[in-house]
Amino acid sequence: EPEVTQTPSHQVTQMGQEVILRCVPISNHLYFYWYRQILGQKVEFLVSFYNNEISEKSEIFDDQFSVERPDGSNFTLKIRSTKLEDSAMYFCASSEATGGQETQYFGPGTRLLVL
Amino acid sequence: GDSVTQMEGPVTLSEEAFLTINCTYTATGYPSLFWYVQYPGEGLQLLLKATKADDKGSNKGFEATYRKETTSFHLEKGSVQVSDSAVYFCALRHTGNQFYFGTGTSLTVIP
Numbered sequence: 001e002p003e004v005t006q007t008p009s010h011q012v013t014q015m016g017q018e019v020i021l022r023c024v025p026i027s028n029h030l031y032f033y034w035y036r037q038i039l040g041q042k043v044e045f046l047v048s049f050y051n052n053e054i055s056e057k058s059e060i061f062d063d064q065f066s067v068e069r070p071d072g073s074n075f076t077l078k079i080r081s082t083k084l085e086d087s088a089m090y091f092c093a094s095s096e097a098t099g100g101q102e103t104q105y106f107g108p109g110t111r112l113l114v115l
Numbered sequence: 116g117d118s119v120t121q122m123e124g125p126v127t128l129s130e131e132a133f134l135t136i137n138c139t140y141t142a143t144g145y146p147s148l149f150w151y152v153q154y155p156g157e158g159l160q161l162l163l164k165a166t167k168a169d170d171k172g173s174n175k176g177f178e179a180t181y182r183k184e185t186t187s188f189h190l191e192k193g194s195v196q197v198s199d200s201a202v203y204f205c206a207l208r209h210t211g212n213q214f215y216f217g218t219g220t221s222l223t224v225i226p
Contacts, residue, residue: 002125008157019138033212037219042119043159043204045213091159098212107157 003027003047004107006092013082013114021077022109032068032075033093033104038059043091049075050098067077121205121217128195128224134155136190136220138179138205146207148172150183153202162190162203166196195224213220 002044005024013019025032034046047057049067079086079109089111093104120139140148147166153157165170168183177192188205205217 031212035214035216039128043206043214043216045215048212052202056136058213076132093159095161102208103149103164104214105161108156108158 002105004092004094004105006090006107006110008107008110010111010113012079012115015084015114016081017090019082019112021079021090021092021112023075023107024073025075025092025094025100026105027073029105031055031095031098031102031104032067032069033095034089035091035093035106037091037109038085039086046077048081048098055098072111082112084114087114088113098112116211117146117205117207117215117216119205119215121203122220123218123224124202125221128222130197130224130226131194132224134190134192134195134199134206134222135163136203136222138188138190139154140186140205140207142186142187142207142209142215144209145183146209148179149206149208150177150179150188150190151204151216152207153204153219155201159204195222197224197226201222 035050037043047061047063066078089109092107142192149164150162152162163174165181166170171180201209202219
């Protein structure tokens with residue numbers, strides 16, 4: 001069964017450093033998403049991406065974040081200058097279409113620790 | 116704004132026990148409601164969903180009924196197995212792209 005994959009599974013970085021989290025969505029999906037979960041808190045939406053553009057973003061997704069689809073298979077989340085509070089589990093997701101009933105398929109997550 | 120509140124864990128049950136994980140939501144209109152499950156080391160997997168009031172979603176022996184009057188979508192299973200040990204997330208989706216998730220409830224089933 002097709003699945004969303006993410007790399008790395010764990011990432012440790014120093015505050016102020018840039019990190020890139022990578023995702024390979026399901027191949028025929030057109031909509032891509034990033035979510036994060038700070039330890040003990042809710043899974044929070046960051047951004048959705050379609051047709052090489054951001055289609056929706058939350059207040060969390062400020063100027064230090066960016067997303068890119070650099071080729072036909074990868075979808076990346078870049079954090080330009082990491083802060084301690086960026087430590088979280090980051091989930092990538094994809095879907096065939098959009099709309100209230102559409103299912104999003106999630107990857108296993110990347111656990112980011114900022115020291 | 117839209118939000119989901121689910122029962123805090125962790126929950127520990129013996130095999131064959133009855134499971135209920137409570138989930139309530141706040142949203143205008145008629146969102147779609149979902150339960151996702153995360154097994155150790157894996158991603159969030161869709162367990163079941165319901166897209167309108169009074170719909171019942173079911174899968175792998177789990178059920179949840181969309182109750183508009185109580186704004187709830189409680190997850191139930193009549194007889195849990197050790198393999199059901201995982202973290203369960205309640206979520207809603209409205210007109211936009213984003214899901215609103217609860218904090219997750221960790222379930223451990225002991226033999």
